[in-house]
Amino acid sequence: MPATVDPVSALLDWYDENARSLPWRAPRTIAPDPYHVWLSEIMLQQTTVTTVKPYFEKFLTLFPTVEALAAAQDDAVMAAWAGLGYYSRARNLLKCARLIANTHAGRFPDTEAELLGLPGIGPYTAAAIAAIAFNRQAAPVDGNIERVLARLYALETPLPEVKVQVKAKNEALVPQDRPGDFAQAMMDLGATLCTPKRPNCLLCPWQGICAARKKGLAETLPKRAPKKPKPHRTGTIYWLENAKGEVLLHRRPDKGLLGGMLCFPSNGWDAANDSPLPTLLGNRQASQNGWTQLEAEVVHVFTHFRLTLNVQARTAPKGFRKPADHIWLHPRAFDTAALPSVMMKVAKAVLF
DNA sequence: AAGCCGGGGAT
DNA sequence: ATCCCAGGCTT
Numbered sequence: 001m002p003a004t005v006d007p008v009s010a011l012l013d014w015y016d017e018n019a020r021s022l023p024w025r026a027p028r029t030i031a032p033d034p035y036h037v038w039l040s041e042i043m044l045q046q047t048t049v050t051t052v053k054p055y056f057e058k059f060l061t062l063f064p065t066v067e068a069l070a071a072a073q074d075d076a077v078m079a080a081w082a083g084l085g086y087y088s089r090a091r092n093l094l095k096c097a098r099l100i101a102n103t104h105a106g107r108f109p110d111t112e113a114e115l116l117g118l119p120g121i122g123p124y125t126a127a128a129i130a131a132i133a134f135n136r137q138a139a140p141v142d143g144n145i146e147r148v149l150a151r152l153y154a155l156e157t158p159l160p161e162v163k164v165q166v167k168a169k170n171e172a173l174v175p176q177d178r179p180g181d182f183a184q185a186m187m188d189l190g191a192t193l194c195t196p197k198r199p200n201c202l203l204c205p206w207q208g209i210c211a212a213r214k215k216g217l218a219e220t221l222p223k224r225a226p227k228k229p230k231p232h233r234t235g236t237i238y239w240l241e242n243a244k245g246e247v248l249l250h251r252r253p254d255k256g257l258l259g260g261m262l263c264f265p266s267n268g269w270d271a272a273n274d275s276p277l278p279t280l281l282g283n284r285q286a287s288q289n290g291w292t293q294l295e296a297e298v299v300h301v302f303t304h305f306r307l308t309l310n311v312q313a314r315t316a317p318k319g320f321r322k323p324a325d326h327i328w329l330h331p332r333a334f335d336t337a338a339l340p341s342v343m344m345k346v347a348k349a350v351l352f
Numbered sequence: 353a354a355g356c357c358g359g360g361g362a363t
Numbered sequence: 364a365t366c367c368c369a370g371g372c373t374t
Contacts, residue, residue: 040369041369042370043369044368044369044370045368045369045370045371046357046358046359046367046368046369046370046371047358047359047360047368047369047370048359048360048361048362048367048368048369049368049369050360050361051359051360051361051368052369083358083359083360084358084359085357085358085359085360086357086358086359086370086371087357087358088357088371088372089357089370089371092371092372119371120370120371120372121371122370122371122372123370123371124369124370124371125369125370125371128369132369140369142368142369142370143367143368143369143370144368144369145369160353183369184369186369187369188369190369191368191369195362196362196363196366196367196368197362197363197366198363224367227365227366255373256356256357257356257357257358258357258358259357300358300359301358301359302357302358302359303356303357303358303359304355304356304357340358340359341358341359341360342358342359
């Protein structure tokens, strides 16, 4: 053994011996399926491996090929994505699948530049697909790689400014023969050993050369700007049932919060989607034909605000006509519909 | 450049 | 209760 080992070789050796078995990772001897790589990378945007796994497998069952996905109904895709969050990803996923199927003969482009032009594919995902699916000389940088390299080189500039240095360091390390494995090894290292808190430096292939470890800075890098506190919003859910036991749901517009998803009519927390129901039916509480305030209160945390919802319920009067963009849906169908997690919480609070 | 956009696992 | 995640789009 030489006294000094090439850092990239040490990383790839660690990766070969410790690679987690992930459903979208092809065996060494089999070429990866670009559809699988693309689907997994979109799902993994700001989302952990544990969360993505069951969704990835469900999508491959429902939509085995990019052509099958392209042929699916919008609502079927939104329903399959329900609970995964960042719903613009699902809309762009479908947009991209139809583009690939209809104008690219079902084949994903194999260069970083072409991939970057597709809906839902930004700088990270374009580089990741180019490297992993096509073994191109591309160097994706995600949150894991930022952390690993900020520590390896003890980069003390706070995010996001440090991204420029990280990008340069990363590109300098990419090996010519295994760019895809290098990217995945870096991300695996960040996800399993070089974690944000309490990194397991004793098992790290770079424990001997990590500058942050030598300085005792491993746990504190990368530095981040302090975050702003989340504002708090409150709202009211209107749970309206018809004679068949179906509940009224509102399909939200495609753009914006929970775009394209089904939500119970509500007021007070999202002005653009305030419901006409209380005006249509009268919002007096505890009157014979009015709403009944339920005990249920639902708390949910979004990216940029915290939400507390109270629930009012009643049955629809005879002759009630549902407003535009509303549907009746029986609770037994909630599990397979496009209900976001916050609305699933509301349903559970009312039904149980 | 900054804000918007979900949800859940880990600590 | 807080952090942060295999980020992209919009303004």
